[in-house]
Amino acid sequence: MSELIDVALGVVAxxxxxxxxxxxxxxxxxxxxxxxxxxxxxxxSASSSGIGVRVVLADPGGGGNRVGFAWAGSLDPSVVDDVxxxxxxxxxxxxxxxxxxxxxxxxxxAAELDLWHPDFAAASTDxxxxxxxxxxxxxxxxxxxxxxxxxxxxxxxxxxxxxxxTTGIRAATRHTSAFLSVSAxxxxxxxxxTGSGFSVGRAASALDPKRAGDDAVERAVRxxxxxxxxxxxxxxxxxxxxxxxxxxxxxxxxxxxxxxxGRSFFAGRVGEDVASPSVTxxxxxxxxxAYGAATFDGEGLAxxxxxxxxxxxxxxxVYDSVSARRAGTVSTGSAVRGGFAGTPGAGCRALLLSxxxxxxxxxxxxxxDGVYVQSVTGVHSGVNPVSGDFSVGxxxxxxxxxxxxxxxxxxxIASSLQRMLQSVLFVGADVEWLPGPAAGQTLAIADMxxxxx
Amino acid sequence: xxxxxxxxxxxxxxxxxxxxVRRGGDMAEVFAEDRQTSGASFDDRKIEELTSGRERxxxxxxxxxxxxxxxxxxxxxxxGLLAAAEAAAAIAREGGGGVRTVALPARRPRPSRxxxxxxxxAKSTKLELxxxxxxxxxxxxxxxxxxxxxxxxxxxxxxxxxxxxxxxxDDQVRTRFNVVCxxxxxxxxxxxxxxxxxxxxxxxxxxxxxxEIARSAARRALSKLSARPAPSGELPVVLAGGxxxxxxxxxxxxxxxADHIVKDxxxxxxxxxxQVASPLVTxxxxxxxxxEWGYYAVDDEGRPxxxxxxxxxxxxxxxxxxxxxxxKAGRVSxxxxxxxxxxxxxxxRMTNTFLLAGSEDPDEIVAQTPRGVYxxxxxxxQVNTATGDFVFGTTEAYxxxxxxxxEPLRDANLIGNGPEVLRRIDAVADDFxxxxxxxxxxxxxxxxxxGQATLRITGVTIGGTAA
Numbered sequence: 001m002s003e004l005i006d007v008a009l010g011v012v013a014x015x016x017x018x019x020x021x022x023x024x025x026x027x028x029x030x031x032x033x034x035x036x037x038x039x040x041x042x043x044x045s046a047s048s049s050g051i052g053v054r055v056v057l058a059d060p061g062g063g064g065n066r067v068g069f070a071w072a073g074s075l076d077p078s079v080v081d082d083v084x085x086x087x088x089x090x091x092x093x094x095x096x097x098x099x100x101x102x103x104x105x106x107x108x109x110a111a112e113l114d115l116w117h118p119d120f121a122a123a124s125t126d127x128x129x130x131x132x133x134x135x136x137x138x139x140x141x142x143x144x145x146x147x148x149x150x151x152x153x154x155x156x157x158x159x160x161x162x163x164x165x166t167t168g169i170r171a172a173t174r175h176t177s178a179f180l181s182v183s184a185x186x187x188x189x190x191x192x193x194t195g196s197g198f199s200v201g202r203a204a205s206a207l208d209p210k211r212a213g214d215d216a217v218e219r220a221v222r223x224x225x226x227x228x229x230x231x232x233x234x235x236x237x238x239x240x241x242x243x244x245x246x247x248x249x250x251x252x253x254x255x256x257x258x259x260x261x262g263r264s265f266f267a268g269r270v271g272e273d274v275a276s277p278s279v280t281x282x283x284x285x286x287x288x289x290a291y292g293a294a295t296f297d298g299e300g301l302a303x304x305x306x307x308x309x310x311x312x313x314x315x316x317x318v319y320d321s322v323s324a325r326r327a328g329t330v331s332t333g334s335a336v337r338g339g340f341a342g343t344p345g346a347g348c349r350a351l352l353l354s355x356x357x358x359x360x361x362x363x364x365x366x367x368x369d370g371v372y373v374q375s376v377t378g379v380h381s382g383v384n385p386v387s388g389d390f391s392v393g394x395x396x397x398x399x400x401x402x403x404x405x406x407x408x409x410x411x412x413i414a415s416s417l418q419r420m421l422q423s424v425l426f427v428g429a430d431v432e433w434l435p436g437p438a439a440g441q442t443l444a445i446a447d448m449x450x451x452x453x
Numbered sequence: 454x455x456x457x458x459x460x461x462x463x464x465x466x467x468x469x470x471x472x473x474v475r476r477g478g479d480m481a482e483v484f485a486e487d488r489q490t491s492g493a494s495f496d497d498r499k500i501e502e503l504t505s506g507r508e509r510x511x512x513x514x515x516x517x518x519x520x521x522x523x524x525x526x527x528x529x530x531x532x533g534l535l536a537a538a539e540a541a542a543a544i545a546r547e548g549g550g551g552v553r554t555v556a557l558p559a560r561r562p563r564p565s566r567x568x569x570x571x572x573x574x575a576k577s578t579k580l581e582l583x584x585x586x587x588x589x590x591x592x593x594x595x596x597x598x599x600x601x602x603x604x605x606x607x608x609x610x611x612x613x614x615x616x617x618x619x620x621x622x623d624d625q626v627r628t629r630f631n632v633v634c635x636x637x638x639x640x641x642x643x644x645x646x647x648x649x650x651x652x653x654x655x656x657x658x659x660x661x662x663x664x665e666i667a668r669s670a671a672r673r674a675l676s677k678l679s680a681r682p683a684p685s686g687e688l689p690v691v692l693a694g695g696x697x698x699x700x701x702x703x704x705x706x707x708x709x710x711a712d713h714i715v716k717d718x719x720x721x722x723x724x725x726x727x728q729v730a731s732p733l734v735t736x737x738x739x740x741x742x743x744x745e746w747g748y749y750a751v752d753d754e755g756r757p758x759x760x761x762x763x764x765x766x767x768x769x770x771x772x773x774x775x776x777x778x779x780x781k782a783g784r785v786s787x788x789x790x791x792x793x794x795x796x797x798x799x800x801x802r803m804t805n806t807f808l809l810a811g812s813e814d815p816d817e818i819v820a821q822t823p824r825g826v827y828x829x830x831x832x833x834x835q836v837n838t839a840t841g842d843f844v845f846g847t848t849e850a851y852x853x854x855x856x857x858x859x860e861p862l863r864d865a866n867l868i869g870n871g872p873e874v875l876r877r878i879d880a881v882a883d884d885f886x887x888x889x890x891x892x893x894x895x896x897x898x899x900x901x902x903x904g905q906a907t908l909r910i911t912g913v914t915i916g917g918t919a920a
Contacts, residue, residue: 094500
């Protein structure tokens, strides 16, 4: 860990007078195992490291600052020198902008989070292989209708990051993660369906293979015999996993960067009722249960809890330091970056809808008739966080008189994100912490368009 | 290092490969890669940022029976490579291979044939293109409220060596440019996107008109301001030539990848020789089309790219193969083994996948469609290869009424089942063109091309909000 911060400080120390320099240094180790047919199909294990450097130059004409970025997948000293030189050269070409600057320490103290699982290093490669093999065997044996398990994977990663800048930022953080993921193919002779299941935690010991396996089997088997449904308007009950996916799309419209650049349907609506009163949405990376929990953001500021929608009313957005300056506010500690090769932008890490009173069964009862959507497809091609237009492929089960009825596939569900937020009927009590920037829970939304036959 | 020097010298490769199979193994392979990228973004009327990146390393795999061991390193010294070989070989538990010498054939460098290496072009020249596109897009209409333009280039030198006697190199240069516009009106905001991307150098901009790309993106955003909700239910759909061709990529491309086939996870298993599509469908995957986004000289397993006919007049002729799946099937790879980077294992991937042109007049196809949807531009898509169900999104579409293209429609996904939709293609025109895209599979992204002429599907479910 200390060698990473030393690399970062070494780069920062080479800043020329008047120059801002930020170095983000990361090192990771990951292992991936795929089981197939009772054998190890693939086993990969490797370390990697790299650096990303931003240089900020003041415009001699007083027009603002210019930023340039460069990265490399190596911490070799000569490569690091080249990266700094490239970033400096790149900066000379940017348009001067008074809002461009490196983050400055803001005095917010980082939460004490235990994101490095003590058992992580204790798991041997054999343990990991065994988890994947057991998972595959369990799913194959769970139901005679499971005819294939096309992937049963174990994966883990440990990541260490250090960040330093000429503005006085010093941050070091590390975390571990582990997952199991399985995909089952079920057949009843005439119909084939698939289902996936997974389990996530911070170490192999924290994973639940049975839950991942049962989930995959149940999801595949209950869709057998599915057909198209008749088109029409109906209430839709979304599975927690789908809700997590949908929230991550909504989160791009809550990015202060999207807002200040006029790319969010939430722009200009702070203080307005943008959702049903049952919707309270908070991004809290200091909640250690969240997959995206973090102590520091992508600019080295402390992560913090940000209330975005409170009982249906839009309260604000998440900002990194540049988008905050553009908006005339301060960073919410929400800079996110895609590793050392990415530059920071504003984004959510740990969204959660405040849980309601009802579990899934109770929500189905309360909704009465509609469709339960188990999984969606085409989210990147059919959900637009700028316009809010929403159209996704869906499969799941019809809901009749409050319970699951016949399975349905090859249909779409459509509306707009704006309208969906206003039409939330129930937010589930059944919070699931899932990979990605948002937790999931059952969510019922009224009056969506189902398209089938 | 001189630009034409190999990433790793042959004697080092031979020693590393020998070490990798020291304790046994059917095959060992070193994949080395040196990648340099540069990018620039123009957003909110400003040159926001220039970026440069470099990455270099090697991935080593050792295959023993059904198991593949894999490790990678950013250290291309002999010591670094030997350590990675050791790690990859650690899965070779069966052992018993004994000492084996590895002899590689003579080197055949394959220098890039691009006319203008992007690294030799002044940054200011690249930036001029961005500013111009911004200006042209904003001039397209007062309702254009935001424009984002981005440029990127990448040079990827690869070297593959294996105990099968493979020694191959490639030098791949790719350049891309895209424009995203936002238009704002009474009905809210709409987006329009257009891009160009080819496996060429900076001469890309002698081949394409940046102004036209900017105008297309702007027009798309503007036209959707007055768009009505897309219909729901099943309707005939006419896909314009050059609209994306993603239909075939999703409806059958992925399902014809042999990794899905050997695991019985595709609706196309066991269908070779059968009629799986309308007789109008002849589908080709061709990595040899020079300059296209999915072009390369050799794949990431050292196999030369090839032209493979997948469906011939509706009859399934073959799947796409990489080394591992071909070996299981007792045949040779079709040149479709690809990987995102040296940190990834190769798998079966498409290259440039396209439907051969037909003979009809595109306007006639529309004229003979009483009611339906005309899709001028597609976005992305997704498929479940085991069930064949797939979606693809529209980013520019119109209603067809009485054989005429009428009102613009808001974006929507279309959903269908691969084998069913392929049978419902009842017209293919002569106006073929290709479109670049990025294909994601199992966490890895690779550049691909998709192509088709204007065609009609007699019925697809449209995922709109209108009744």
